[in-house]
Amino acid sequence: xxxxxxxxxxxxxxxxxxxxxxxxxxxxxxxxxxxxxxxxxxxxxxxxxxxxxxxxxxxxxxxxxxxxxxxxxxxxxxxxxxxxxxxxxxxxxxxxxxxxxxxxxxxxxxxxxxxxxxxxxxxxxxxxxxxxxxxxxxxxxxxxxxxxxxxxxxxxxxxxxxxxxxxxxxxxxxxxxxxxxxxxxxxxxxxxxxxxxxxxxxxxxxxxxxxxxxxxxxxxxxxxxxxx
Amino acid sequence: xxxxxxxxxxxxxxxxxxxxxxxxxxxxxxxxxxxxxxxxxxxxxxxxxxxxxxxxxxxxxxxxxxxxxxxxxxxxxxxxxxxxxxxxxxxxxxxxxxxxxxxxxxxxxxxxxxxxxxxxxxxxxxxxxxxxxxxxxxxxxxxxxxxxxxxxxxxxxxxxxxxxxxxxxxxxxxxxxxxxxxxxxxxxxxxxxxxxxxxxxxxxxxxxxxxxxxxxxxxxxxxxxxxxxxxxxxxxxxxxxxxxxxxxxxxxxxxxxxxxxxxxxxxxxxx
Numbered sequence: 001x002x003x004x005x006x007x008x009x010x011x012x013x014x015x016x017x018x019x020x021x022x023x024x025x026x027x028x029x030x031x032x033x034x035x036x037x038x039x040x041x042x043x044x045x046x047x048x049x050x051x052x053x054x055x056x057x058x059x060x061x062x063x064x065x066x067x068x069x070x071x072x073x074x075x076x077x078x079x080x081x082x083x084x085x086x087x088x089x090x091x092x093x094x095x096x097x098x099x100x101x102x103x104x105x106x107x108x109x110x111x112x113x114x115x116x117x118x119x120x121x122x123x124x125x126x127x128x129x130x131x132x133x134x135x136x137x138x139x140x141x142x143x144x145x146x147x148x149x150x151x152x153x154x155x156x157x158x159x160x161x162x163x164x165x166x167x168x169x170x171x172x173x174x175x176x177x178x179x180x181x182x183x184x185x186x187x188x189x190x191x192x193x194x195x196x197x198x199x200x201x202x203x204x205x206x207x208x209x210x211x212x213x214x215x216x217x218x219x220x221x222x223x224x225x226x227x228x
Numbered sequence: 229x230x231x232x233x234x235x236x237x238x239x240x241x242x243x244x245x246x247x248x249x250x251x252x253x254x255x256x257x258x259x260x261x262x263x264x265x266x267x268x269x270x271x272x273x274x275x276x277x278x279x280x281x282x283x284x285x286x287x288x289x290x291x292x293x294x295x296x297x298x299x300x301x302x303x304x305x306x307x308x309x310x311x312x313x314x315x316x317x318x319x320x321x322x323x324x325x326x327x328x329x330x331x332x333x334x335x336x337x338x339x340x341x342x343x344x345x346x347x348x349x350x351x352x353x354x355x356x357x358x359x360x361x362x363x364x365x366x367x368x369x370x371x372x373x374x375x376x377x378x379x380x381x382x383x384x385x386x387x388x389x390x391x392x393x394x395x396x397x398x399x400x401x402x403x404x405x406x407x408x409x410x411x412x413x414x415x416x417x418x419x420x421x422x423x424x425x426x427x428x429x430x431x432x433x434x435x436x437x438x439x440x441x442x443x444x445x446x447x448x449x450x451x452x453x454x455x456x457x458x459x460x461x462x463x464x465x466x467x468x469x470x471x472x473x474x475x476x477x478x479x480x481x482x483x484x485x486x487x488x489x490x491x492x493x494x495x496x497x498x499x
Contacts, residue, residue: 055347076239077231079347083244087340088255102229110232211343 016117020141023119024066029156029186030123032063032136033169035178038127038205038212039134042182044156045200053202055213057082057094059127061204065155066120066141074103074122096126100137100145108143117141121154127204127212134204157189164188175203176224183225196222244344245337245365257333258372279454281416282312282323283444284384284395285424286409287437290472291384291393292479294441295323296416296449297464298456308459313467315476317342320358320385321469325414327377330369334379338362355387359396359404367402380413386471393471416448416455423447438468438479442487458488 028044030052041063043052052071054062056078064071081102086094103122111117118141126135136148150169153161164185173181179201183194201216208214216224240247248255282295295312298305313323314335322338324331341361346352353361362383369379383396395407410428412420423444432440445466449457458465465488468479 049350051350054350073231076348077229079344080240080244080247081229083340083344083347084248084252084255087244087248087336106229106231 016111017142020111020117020119024121024141024155025157027065027155029153029158029161029189030063030065031151031153031161031165031182031185032061032123032125033151033165033178033182034134034136034171035203036172036174037207038203039125039136040175040178040182041125041202041204042179042186043200044186044194044198046198048200051200053200053215055202055211056099056124057086058091058210059129059204059206059212060094060096060099061125061202061213063123063125063154064120065122065158067118070118071120071122074106074118074120077106078103078124096124096135096137100124100139103139104143104145106143107139107141111142121158123152123154125152125204127206129206153185160189161185176227179221179224196225242345242348243361244341245361245368248337249368257330257337257369279416279452280312280325280414281412281420281445281448281452281455282325282382282414283412283417283420283424283441284323284382284407284410285428285437285441286393286395286430287432287434289393289434290386290470291395292434292437292441292468292470293321293323293382293384294445294466294468295414296445296456296466297459298454299328300454303453305456308456308462308464311467313469314339315469316358317346317352318475319352319388319471319473320355320383321471321476322362322381322383324379324381325417326379330372330377330379331381334365334369334381338365341365354389355385355394358385359383359394359406362396363398363402363404365402366398366400370401373400382411382413384471386473388473391473412444412448414448414455416445416452419451420444420448434470435483438470438483439487441468442466442484443491446488446491458485460488 030043032039032041041053045052050068052064054075056062062075062078064075078099082094120141122139124137128134136152137145138148138152138154139145151165168181187194196218199221201221203214204212205214279300284291284293293313297309299307299310315321316339322335324335378400381398386393395411397405397407397411410424427440446457449455465481465484468484470477
């Protein structure tokens, strides 16, 4: 009879975490940052169709870093969760907090029960209305969840970018300056200029009616970064 | 939250309605099996809100969709301000005739369906795609239709690829038919159609088209007891929406009131 080798639980978790972290660090970074009128989301993403930023509900958006197939599944599950809740109760009962918790549970379970952990880091952001500040939740591969203030960075060299932004982030800055700060932060870690074409940019704009999510086109991004 | 990979092409797909049917069938519009054989001798259809006129007609910039505001229960008025015309997304709207409860639920489900698809796929459904999806949902209501809870929608959309407004009508089995000029359904549908037949011209200007829709609704209200006319005492007027390249826009109530005041003046004079 084959006898399984003994691996201590600590060792197993450590190995899994290391594996997941390695996978996530390979990718590029995504930033979500509050600005004057809502929340700006910027991803270094050369693809125009495989998105890393996506709309979930009226005032909620999703950011996914790491393995595309895995966070895409999470994104779809999030939309189903939100749409079901909105249909069964009411649109205003769909909250970022409840969604972030559901993600945290799902990722935590997957991390402890599956052989291969998910190589993803995700964020759930919601724009606040009526003078309320926004909500930003970052959820890691193991289901650990953090409630961030002002901005968050996921994927790639997120720690270096967070360090760069820490002293430079200010409250109530207009969109163009916030976008410039985000691209500067990304460039600071790679040492290369980012092409406008390789930026995926979207906003949750609280001044919009109904659905607040909007993607910015390459032309709009160019206009914001290099105004004529 | 279930997000795990279930094998090739096992993803539930982009339809909210299909997903709800397989995962939460109890949340679908309808009456559950155990309540079907209720204790009452009255048929279900006699206990729910009925009676409507809703219509749609094409004009120069797109389509107009309109409906009266009254709901009846037998010979009683049960609601005076009910809404029968709904915006479903940026470029489409729906108006529903039939039993009020299932109608409103269907409209809400259809709104969720289109938004759900758009978010999952990252692109809007085509106008034909929307019309076909609605046909499946109406077909899903067939068991209820046999109990008298009929739901008959009119679907209109501005087709951005063809640059024109389009009108679709349905039957209770989910049959989907495209109309070329105008259509009206509900208990007063035939009367409204007769009026539109006389007044309709292709490529009408917006104001003329709105007027045609309102006159048709007025005539339907005169002939059909299930259709409400303009309520001048309470200030309740039919709902009118224009569906064009600019989106779905509610026609200003002042404009509607003005048209009705003129119409009533003309009719008083016997013209």
